[in-house]
Amino acid sequence: MKNTRIVLAARPDGEPADGDFRMESSSTPTLGRGELLLRTIYLSLDPYMRGRMNAARSYVDPVELGAVMVGATVSEVVESADDAFAPGDVVLAGSGWQEFAVATASQVRRLDPSVAPITTALGVLGMPGFTAYAGVTAIGKPKRGETLVVAAATGPVGATVGQIASALGARTVGIVGGAAKEAVARRFGFDAVIDRKVGELGEALDAAAPDGIDVYFENVGGAVWDAVLPRLNTYARVPVCGLIATLNGPAATSGPAHSPALMRTVLTKSLTIRGFIQDEFRESLTTSFAADMTRWVRDGQVTYLEDITSGLANAPKVFRGMLRGENLGKTIIQVGEDPTIRDRGAR
Amino acid sequence: MKNTRIVLAARPDGEPADGDFRMESSSTPTLGRGELLLRTIYLSLDPYMRGRMNAARSYVDPVELGAVMVGATVSEVVESADDAFAPGDVVLAGSGWQEFAVATASQVRRLDPSVAPITTALGVLGMPGFTAYAGVTAIGKPKRGETLVVAAATGPVGATVGQIASALGARTVGIVGGAAKEAVARRFGFDAVIDRKVGELGEALDAAAPDGIDVYFENVGGAVWDAVLPRLNTYARVPVCGLIATLNGPAATSGPAHSPALMRTVLTKSLTIRGFIQDEFRESLTTSFAADMTRWVRDGQVTYLEDITSGLANAPKVFRGMLRGENLGKTIIQVGEDPTIRDRGAR
Structure with a gap:
């Protein structure tokens, strides 16, 4: 399997430009002991990511040039070398701007799709x-x-x-x-x-x-x-x-x-x-x-609005629009198929 | 008895000038029901007074043009129409930049000269x-x-x-x-x-x-x-x-x-x-x-330093020096005789 990812190509001067991001292909990472292979369903886009593109340390380290852009994700477990997780589980993770990532069990949190739509883990419940x-x-x-x-x-x-x-x-x-x-x-x-x-x-x-x-x-x-x-x-x-x-x-x-x-x-x-x-x-x-x-x-005391765009390739453009205030509600990129919607459709 | 006082003559533009203050003589105020006639012993000079000289309201109202400059004082009760106070009592008051003032009992706090020098009520204990x-x-x-x-x-x-x-x-x-x-x-x-x-x-x-x-x-x-x-x-x-x-x-x-x-x-x-x-x-x-x-x-865990100058007439000059950082410790003007020192001298 191939992994598509978006890395930081250059540090922006002012508003990020297309050339500050680069889309790459790599092989899917292989599992170490106790690790999970995660497939990204939804990627969260948040204003703090702009700060991480600068060289200056803010409250956390910057994203290195050539490294995958950081970000919270809702992901599906594809393979598991940890007994606590099984393929098909949906988790909150920090896979960043890419299709696949590995993580340990302690780096993810299991989501229960019956409680709320899984996108809310990136927004109102996240x-x-x-x-x-x-x-x-x-x-x-x-x-x-x-x-x-x-x-x-x-x-x-x-x-x-x-x-x-x-x-x-x-x-x-x-x-x-x-x-x-x-x-x-x-x-x-x-x-x-x-x-x-x-x-x-x-x-x-x-x-x-x-x-x-x-x-x-x-x-x-x-x-x-x-x-x-x-x-x-x-x-x-x-x-x-x-x-x-x-x-x-x-x-x-x-x-x-x-x-x-x-x-x-x-x-x-x-x-x-x-x-x-x-x-x-x-x-x-x-x-x-x-x-x-x-x-x-x-x-219904707290309602929410989500602004979901399909396709990882659209992340840079959507991110730039969000910084300009063009989003309406929580900005999310759908990177892959949502199994909870697929399942609901099958019922 | 005459009352000497210093009023705000003009609002300073930048550092206060001599002409922003005016020394005046008036008759000693007379007592109303329940009031005290106070003689100023010590006048506290504090940076906040500079703010009160401006027309703009800060957290309290400004001093009006022609009004006595505000300030905390250690004062002696000269006459009392309140049973709780007797002539000779020493109190913390807010008489301002003048020799005499009237106050009600609720506006003053009695000081015990045996606990600490009465000047400390304007500084370390004030x-x-x-x-x-x-x-x-x-x-x-x-x-x-x-x-x-x-x-x-x-x-x-x-x-x-x-x-x-x-x-x-x-x-x-x-x-x-x-x-x-x-x-x-x-x-x-x-x-x-x-x-x-x-x-x-x-x-x-x-x-x-x-x-x-x-x-x-x-x-x-x-x-x-x-x-x-x-x-x-x-x-x-x-x-x-x-x-x-x-x-x-x-x-x-x-x-x-x-x-x-x-x-x-x-x-x-x-x-x-x-x-x-x-x-x-x-x-x-x-x-x-x-x-x-x-x-x-x-x-002796907390020590203090007092910078005492005699004579109400010196208040404007000393105040200006304090704003320039020329004081060493708590800035105080001795306006009148200190009965606690006089008493100590007589022992």
Whole structure:
């Protein structure tokens, strides 16, 4: 069997270009003792991958030139040298942008297709959902009646943030780019939706959040942050899980930190700004997340939207579109046949 | 009796000038029902007063033009229309930059001169000491073996921050401006002292904090913050209680918040940046502060330094010098005779 994979060919300067990726063929990896051979069904595309394409170390090491692009996958076990797994099992894995990969049992988590569609392990019941859950419940902590603002409000993190905050009794304001997304955000139940491409963002925030902003869930950065900052209330909390607006910019970990407006507002408003990645909360929140989110999804308290494109070869193009905000919901590439759909069809 | 007072004559543009203050004479205020007539013994000068001279509201209202400059005082009760106080009692009050003021009993706190010198109510046992205590114990939370950095390390907040962190088992690095202060900071027990006027601050921090920085107690802002930011460890905490380096700058609460280097570091290092003013912790920490700090001062675990100048007329000049970092320790103006020293002399 042949393995098709996409490797990092060059480090992007700004927005990734076609030439930064290279599609390759190799032979399927062979199993070592206790390993599993995995066939990729779905590949998750996430903004953090853009950071991994840079040479600079962020919270994890960069992808090496010539190495397979990283990424979470939903995969099917094809061969197993571990008694705990059998061919046909569906697992959450980290195979990256390729058709086949090997992994040990400890590197995968078995999925139960009867609980929820297996794609949700990459979205609302996976990393984006957990990021939203951890940021809202452990850092943002909106109280009943407080106002929470989140941008990229139709994305897998933003939409979930809004719905969790609503479940906790907060007033929610979602910011989106474009009329199509505005309609979608309303379906997600935001109390107010702002299209940042229409009018002046600050005035729109004044209208949508007349009592000021108590929690700003930061997943975009840039101009939205500029407009939110002066509207934060005393003791406001700002969980920071991503800065997609600046991802394609120059690597900005050096250079002056000096930002008098920001630090002065931190001081005068007693703000809390708190960066986080989901790993920090894995131990403390995994159990409550699984219980709460499964219940919310089942009850319809949290809904979700998936943007699925077929074909691994489309991953670079879809990834670039996602960075430009062209996706609607959780971005997923279907790499191979989904056996749970095949099985359902056979019933 | 005449009351001499210093009022805000004009709002400063940058560093306060002589003409921004005006010394006036008025008649001594008369007592209403339940009020106390207070004679100022000591006036505290603190960096926050510079912010109050601006027209912009920060966390409290600005001083009005023509109004007495605000400030904490140690005062003696001269007349009392409240049974709980008698002439001769010494109290902590907020009389501002003047010789006499009236207050109600609820606006003052009785001081016991037998516990500690009454000036300490303005410093190590007062607002600066409490600010240090709250920032270190409630936000910075240095663990044993972690590294804490603080600037203005001979000031009443910085020196106390370092000593509390040492008491908690942290390695402490103090940053000062000038050789004289370097020697004083060493006496306060910092594990390493950096003179920011010698050499390159970043290199000095690398040498003084070879394992990186876990807590940066921010009380200065500006160039020190720029040098500290890239040296913060993952999960570092940054309590922000003041930005003296930018106090004389243009009012910076408007303008772009956009600061990619800062926000990206917040994200990649999972930083916590937390502004605070002491009021927030008054209810939760006043009791433990009084117990801990009184014990630490008595045991010599926390020492302090006071910079006392006689004469209310000198307040503007001394205040301006403090903003330039010319003070050594807690800045106090002796406005009138100290009865506790007079009594001690008579024994």
